[in-house]
Amino acid sequence: MVDRIHSDQTRLSKSPLFFIASVGFGCYLGWGMLGSSPSLLSPVIAQTVSRTAIGDGAERVVWMLAIAVLGLWAFAKRHTNFSRKPISVAAGIFTAGGTIAIYATGALDAENILTPSLSQLPIALSSLYILLWGEQLCLLNGKQALQCVLIASFISFAMVVFCSALPPAAQAAAQIAAPVFSSAALLCLEAKRPDREPELISENAPKFPLRAFVGIGLFGVIVVLLQSFSEGKTDQPNELLWVIAGLIVNAALFLASIASPKEIKASFLSKLVLPLLVISAFFVFATDFGQQNVEVFAIGCSWIYLRLFTWIIWRIGALSSNVPPMSVIAIGQLILTAGTIAGGTIHTAMTDFGASQLMTIAFICILGILVAMFFLDTRYVAELADGPVPFDPEDRAICERCVDNATAKYGLSGQERAIALMLVRGDDNDSIQNELVIATNTLRTHLRNMYKKTDAHSREDLVLLLRSLTHHK
Template identity: 20%
Template sequence: MQRAKRLLEGLRIHHLGFGFFWTVTFIVLAGFQGAGAVADYWQIYILTEQTLMPLAVGALGALCAFRRCELPHWTASAASFMLSGAALLYFLAFHFGQGDGVIAAAAGILMGGSCALFFLLWEMFYVTEGQQRALICIPLSAAMSVGLYLLICLLPSIAVALTAVCVLPFLALLCLQKSLAEIEADVTAPLTRPALRRAVGELWRPVLCVSILGFSWKLIAGIEPAQSSGGAAVLVGFAAAALLVVALELFLSKGFDILHICQVLFPALTVVFLLPSLFGQQYTTLLVAFLMFGFEVVNLLLIITCAVYTIRNGLPSSPLYALCIGPVLLSMAVGSGLAELLGPALSDDLAHWTNVILLCVVLLSVALILVTRGKGQALASMTDAELLNRGASLRRGRRDGRRDASSTENGTARTESEPRSLDAAANAEAGPAPSDGPSEQQRRIHSYLEERGLSPREIEVAELLMKGHTVSAIAGKLFISENTTRGHAKSIYKKLDIHSRQELVDLDDQLTRA
């Protein structure tokens, strides 16, 4: 219970703003029951959106890695306008009878681009000031989006359109901007080739397992006979998965590996896969719901795994997110495309249906073999100790980033041989064993801060900021709220005549070398 209280303490509604974006995606991607030319436009819309989204995530991640910086905050406005435009074109094309192929394609392009931007921007928040919240905010936002979607569906169609086009994108933008305003754009270690190889070596198993499950879910959902209960089954599976992940993160204090969850889910999924073949296609809806549940559990855990891995290694968030989630999005697009090609022929054909089931079972078996041989190096959670103290790994990432920048200016390149563990990094940052009193350097820094008029509490906050601790970590150490910590930080910046945390860290380096 202490872990749950620590994670929920200081939680603000704008930290769940991802749910407003998710609600819009439910509305405009929930499905379309139509025929003729409009159904063809729907296929163009879905194909464009599902193709562009992984490409946009990959391109933006590669751009951030190449430029060694994260996305600027103003891109949040671009993401919101694109989301609103996509929703407007969606309703024009599929509800108000004004659509054609061009409008459907434009809606898919805007939707895919906005999804990519929202994904990367929220991930950037979660791995900086929001990393303690990432464990709980990501699944809570998912669960909240289902509730919002069900409430909005009770409104008249005009009200639904107005909400999806104007209200929800505005709320998504407001929450994202307010969350991004809480973070500082500190320098992080660039994604070097050794770091990239290490990340691929430690993350490819969970990424491949989630990709296989995403492909299977899209394929089965696409060839399922049209039923009114299909959409409800997906929502139930999504909500149940989100609530399960919330429970796992709140109450498992020792952390856990995503591969361990897969070891439980995949055998159960294999059994459910056999139900339509053995007892008839009336069990297809149950299969789709269970597939959605299983996929969303591991998908949410993979997003959290990506955030935790980024935090532990002090790496840039956008390239790591593209590395983890890009293949999953691409596999879902492939599964959906294959279902479009095979769906009409397979819907009422038991033999072909059985062949598709067999293909999915084989893929799950391959994934299960990978799961059992996994090393479990990429955790999908953080231990209680890490929630209280994560400053060492973050400071290491910032110093590595500055060292890389200096090496680039001098025409040299830094290489890495072996990854340092979190404990080793913490020991390195801790420095020599503590003595009976403060060191000369600590006294010099303390005197400097006193001369600038900082109060005793502000000096405590400033010293922790200089060591690389985040606002949430400082609040936990000093037993004060995050808002109080931010207030102290603003006062410190004003009294020291600086404008960012990076300047404060640089000041610490100058005083240490003096």
């Protein structure tokens, strides 16, 4: 799988595919941002817009169930070819169709026919986009993936600003069109992708990065707590400041990624987690006379940073795990969702039991230190990010390493080792026979013996297995 990812990274890094991925991803995020920012849109449709946000009712259950099912299905299909096109089409149809149903219910005042909760169920399948776009990020290298997330996130906030200046009908049309464009981008990327080879996951790949994913979930707990305590000071949260914070954070990091001659490592990004949480906590609890703009902006920066950092960690986890990317991202999203739900539950419990401000601050700070110093420790994130070694058939050192590891692991003979090296380089049977001066039947015999030793079922399986041994120890 490593060599397929490497070749796809090269393909997707080139414009206009990178542009299509960034805009398509941004359309999905923008659809969600519009649903989360009803106060910035027309009062005529504000209540209807708010229903497109995934709440805690039946739609949340369907939303999580869709993620779990697709993640399990991708894991079951890990050794076979399967097209992402039907999933992309289904995500677009249900998300756009559900959004239309919600607007129609509100416009026709037909809640007695189609209740709000029932009309929200189709948009729950928007969660399919998370796995689809998360997998697309795995086809980019580190710098390009970060820039793609930053551009997409910036587009999502810019969509809110742009739509706020439109008439109500145009605002509704923009939100309906967003998932359609997102699916169209996914279909375009899928059409440009070469035929997929069966994915062979190396048994020697690092273990699943559960520690990092739990850290993201706990990060979510803290951000939800800070947001809940801050919004408890007012009846009208300032959503505009959140949008401004989003634009500033995304623009600043994007400019930094362009200006820096080197890639901005995930380990560096992890250093900013604790300062952001501490600053946000300070502003939330420093004043008791209503919600202040500075605390809204600080929490907005923390929330946006959580979203950006989450995609980067999920991508790293997917590339460093022996589980298919879709399955890895599904687990990551379910853990993050559990964290945000836990954050709301903890806030309710603290409020009901009258927890003191000192106790609340202590709990948040201790949890933040735990996240920054253990779950998302800089050294651990760096090791996780540097784990997989991309395969390059033109890099003789990597080819030799693959073959040496295979020889040690499977006991290849000298002639089998020579054949393995040429297979790893991508040579065909004629080239192997000419270079080694062997007959066709002799080559077939050696290949059968290698299949038996490695438990491979075909030439393609054998090549993928050999190329996956770049980091075997």
